[in-house]
Amino acid sequence: MFESLNPDQLAAAEHAGGPLLVVAGAGSGKTWTIACRVAHLVDRGVPPELILLLTFTRRAAREMLSRAERLTGERGLKRVWGGTFHGTANRLLRLHGGALGLAPDFTVLDRTDTADLMDLIRGELGLGEGERRFPRKETLADVYSRTVNAQARLVDVLERGYPWCAEELEGIRAIFERYTERKRAQHALDYDDLLLFWHALGKHPAAGRAISERFDHILVDEYQDTNPLQADILASLRPGGEGLVVVGDDAQSIYGFRSATVRNILEFPERFPGTTVVRLERNYRSTRPILDATNAVIALSPQRHEKTLWTSREGGELPSLLTCLDERDQADAVCRSVLEHRERGTALKQQAVLFRAGHHSDVLEIELARRNVPFVKYGGLKFLESAHVKDALAVLRIADNPRDEVSWFRVLQLLDHVGPAGARRVMAAFGVSAPGDPMARFLEQAIAVPAPARAELDALRTTFGELAGPPPSQVERVRGFLEPLLRRRHDQPEPRLRDLEQLEHLATGFETRDRFVAELTLEPPVSTSDLAGPPHLDEDYLVLSTIHSAKGGEWDVVHVIHAADGMIPSDMATGDAHELEEERRLFYVALTRARDELHVYFPLRYHRSNRGLEDRHWYAQLTRFLPEEVRSRFALATTYADAGADDESAAAGGPGRSESVDVLLAGLWSD
DNA sequence: GTAGAACAGTTTTTT
DNA sequence: ACTGTTCTAC
Numbered sequence: 001m002f003e004s005l006n007p008d009q010l011a012a013a014e015h016a017g018g019p020l021l022v023v024a025g026a027g028s029g030k031t032w033t034i035a036c037r038v039a040h041l042v043d044r045g046v047p048p049e050l051i052l053l054l055t056f057t058r059r060a061a062r063e064m065l066s067r068a069e070r071l072t073g074e075r076g077l078k079r080v081w082g083g084t085f086h087g088t089a090n091r092l093l094r095l096h097g098g099a100l101g102l103a104p105d106f107t108v109l110d111r112t113d114t115a116d117l118m119d120l121i122r123g124e125l126g127l128g129e130g131e132r133r134f135p136r137k138e139t140l141a142d143v144y145s146r147t148v149n150a151q152a153r154l155v156d157v158l159e160r161g162y163p164w165c166a167e168e169l170e171g172i173r174a175i176f177e178r179y180t181e182r183k184r185a186q187h188a189l190d191y192d193d194l195l196l197f198w199h200a201l202g203k204h205p206a207a208g209r210a211i212s213e214r215f216d217h218i219l220v221d222e223y224q225d226t227n228p229l230q231a232d233i234l235a236s237l238r239p240g241g242e243g244l245v246v247v248g249d250d251a252q253s254i255y256g257f258r259s260a261t262v263r264n265i266l267e268f269p270e271r272f273p274g275t276t277v278v279r280l281e282r283n284y285r286s287t288r289p290i291l292d293a294t295n296a297v298i299a300l301s302p303q304r305h306e307k308t309l310w311t312s313r314e315g316g317e318l319p320s321l322l323t324c325l326d327e328r329d330q331a332d333a334v335c336r337s338v339l340e341h342r343e344r345g346t347a348l349k350q351q352a353v354l355f356r357a358g359h360h361s362d363v364l365e366i367e368l369a370r371r372n373v374p375f376v377k378y379g380g381l382k383f384l385e386s387a388h389v390k391d392a393l394a395v396l397r398i399a400d401n402p403r404d405e406v407s408w409f410r411v412l413q414l415l416d417h418v419g420p421a422g423a424r425r426v427m428a429a430f431g432v433s434a435p436g437d438p439m440a441r442f443l444e445q446a447i448a449v450p451a452p453a454r455a456e457l458d459a460l461r462t463t464f465g466e467l468a469g470p471p472p473s474q475v476e477r478v479r480g481f482l483e484p485l486l487r488r489r490h491d492q493p494e495p496r497l498r499d500l501e502q503l504e505h506l507a508t509g510f511e512t513r514d515r516f517v518a519e520l521t522l523e524p525p526v527s528t529s530d531l532a533g534p535p536h537l538d539e540d541y542l543v544l545s546t547i548h549s550a551k552g553g554e555w556d557v558v559h560v561i562h563a564a565d566g567m568i569p570s571d572m573a574t575g576d577a578h579e580l581e582e583e584r585r586l587f588y589v590a591l592t593r594a595r596d597e598l599h600v601y602f603p604l605r606y607h608r609s610n611r612g613l614e615d616r617h618w619y620a621q622l623t624r625f626l627p628e629e630v631r632s633r634f635a636l637a638t639t640y641a642d643a644g645a646d647d648e649s650a651a652a653g654g655p656g657r658s659e660s661v662d663v664l665l666a667g668l669w670s671d
Numbered sequence: 672g673t674a675g676a677a678c679a680g681t682t683t684t685t686t
Numbered sequence: 687a688c689t690g691t692t693c694t695a696c
Contacts, residue, residue, distance in 0.1 A: 056686085086686050111685085191686055257684065357683050362687085379684080387689090419673050450673085522686070548684045570683055586684080 019241030019272040026592035027285025035067035053082040089194035099207035149259035202236030223248030227259040241272030287316025293633035319598035321634040331367040350556040352543040374541040379549030402439035417450035471507035558594035564620035
């Protein structure tokens, strides 16, 4: 069944025994190889439930398992443990967490919950009230997470990453200490705790053995994007590395901001002596001209791990680099190109537009909508962060875990004439953190609230009393409670109410409320289509995606927009060489998603948000990742008819060239 | 202490 | 454009 594999892939798929490191370049058939390996193991009689498949998203796990199922014809692959590190931690801890004194009904705090709780504590400690500015709650959450994930000392993290906060070391330490106590008391785990507790579980004599015996084979995908803590977890699971297989590509490491480190992959053979290393360097994805261009981009990375991808795919057009006048011109050019490709037979679905940051597609989205081009956007989605969705989830979370202070604090403030102080008073009145059953006390005790809030408080009580049955109907019940409150608070409640309906849709298919809530915080919906319900399979739509969310994807035609310095590399990330190299790899990841055609777009001019009357704008430079020697791998063009300016000078761009300025000026009158 | 208006600064990526 | 913070009036 493995005829389709090349010798290297076959070696990886059939490897037996000791630890294995697969260094798999972009487009080298990595997913397929892993799927084959799973199929191979199952064919050899390994029970699926003894296999653990750790991937970056649940989607990736599903994809691999369904391919493996097709190979084996086996339905039992559902029993393979698959998902993200965090999702797996969640499941394992609900089963074995008792050994560490963890309640099985713990709540999972997402990033904003973490920030909110820290803010609550900061207020209690009276920090940041003076003239001296104190780090914002989001920054506190960042610092905390970095410290934990990198297993580093707080002082070092502050000095290296947040020098402006270093003076507040003592205050930050105090907040972190309190934060930890509070989480424990509330039976809440944040993202980092999930990993920490999993790690701790691995060291627990009895539970540790139980867990490591649970799995004979562990496969880890995208290993270049794991952090030191995750590497430690693997080591505690498989101390000698038996049955451990990791797959990754150091050239595609793009999660350093989340403490991922390429060192994990580079040092794997040292950490697990006896490691077999297999390299997949044959690219099956892209045409030769595209591969030449992407190889040239990554070749400029100073700390590159020697590896050259090759292909036997001959022919194909040069990738293009199209210089546009401004963002609108760029959006226009993308639309035209996308539609042209569709005319020539490439469905919208086989095309993707990639960009660095979620909002980079704003202008394009408007243009697409205007032209009735359907699209789905991945990444940068703020659905779960919108206040009203958080409100609904908070109600559900309290029902599961009535000690969840953050959620109480949030929900109580929804009541009319109840603010932060009122919420605290109510919480103290029924004793959220006192022993016993806080929910029973909330339901039964008389609680004084301002008169306008009385009826709403009763409604909340009734709601809690009625939260039973399948998750969608529970969401519906919560929606009923929130609707009047939302109508009172917002002038435009309709879109928000619609979001709550979406939430109800999302809840279908979950057996229990706590599962729904936990899974939702661990794996939020990734695309606008996830929210619109199951998309009609026959419907064609263009894919818009942040580069981060495009990881692992591939399309026939890829359009990369905003190839300008300041966009990519993001000017938030040009601080040090490490960050800059990560941006380069990010750009590389974007370009390597293309199979047949690659188009890169560069707008010459950006409008700055104009608060005043003047129309302010700035001139961009072409991204520094496309210097002269790399640009020669591209076909250069401009969107504007240029009198005199040759392509080369236009692509070099910038205000220094009088020709391109004149062209710009012409562009001002022409539309 | 809360609500509502006026204002400011903000957004990189995500489990 | 959007949300979060600050100020003022009840």
